Amino acid sequence: MAPEEDAGTELLLQSFERRFLAARALRSFPWQSLEAKLRDSSDSELLRGILQKTVKHPVCVKHPPSVKYARCFLSELIKKPSEGSVTLSESTAIISHGTTGLVTWDAALYLAEWAIENPAAFTDRTVLELGSGAGLTGLAICKMCRPRAYIFSDCHSRVLEQLRGNVLLNGLSLEADITANLDSPRVTVAQLDWDVTTVHQLSAFQPDVVIAADVLYCPEAIMSLVGVLRRLAACREHQRAPEVYVAFTVRNPETCQLFTTELGRAGIRWEAEPRHDQKLFPYEEHLEMAILNLTL
């Protein structure tokens, strides 16, 4: 390690030690500097050093802080090395329990890659995702784009149950958790059926951005989705209209045509985002992918 890096690591360790022994609020710890250092090196020595200076410090061993404080600190520390990865529990079948939402579809990967390349579209904003499925896109956005709040939604109870599990699996807290880290986005998993949700319910989410991936797979789904977009457009009487991004795999041109025709009938303008390289995730080869940016 270069001498200046050594000095930087020493200062970081000292900063953790002082704050921990003084039982300072967890948000005052230099988490961002730690994340930057962990990005530069996968060396576990740094994390071991932090443990030695905090929970294993002789003073702490003799006069430990409250169990809750130590537990919250450790769970925050554990999250850091996994910040750039998403872990999912999924079904092995494309359709199970009568839903397509228990696996990740390619458009979710494509939209997640676009988001990681365009974090400013989400930073400090409230994001509502329609038809979240297993949750990959939202989890990538929560980890990489620093939204203020993220609302995962779906209509299927089994999908919602799996979504909640995947949120927790990735070290994010659900809204009611009082031990939640204030640096993380406020995360909610909501039951939202496009066919029955009302303008009033949608307004309550106050979304700045609405996203959806792989939700245009049949004419019925397209009609339902355009219905919910119309109701989101009606929310703008009271608040600014959200930006909307819809990602999909071009499986057959008629389906895409139906979507754009229905958008036209609803008075919703759209433009296609430029294609991006599909570099981050493994894809099924030769699939054509697209993202439309809608103006409600």
Ligand SMILES: C[S@@+](CC[C@H](N)C(=O)[O-])C[C@H]1O[C@@H](n2cnc3c(N)ncnc32)[C@H](O)[C@@H]1O
């Ligand atoms: C093909 S999956 C896509 C899931 C995820 N976005 C992805 O790309 O991996 C479609 C999702 O839309 C949800 N969905 C379908 N119709 C819906 C409706 N009327 N209201 C809410 N969600 C719906 C399904 O439950 C499912 O999770």
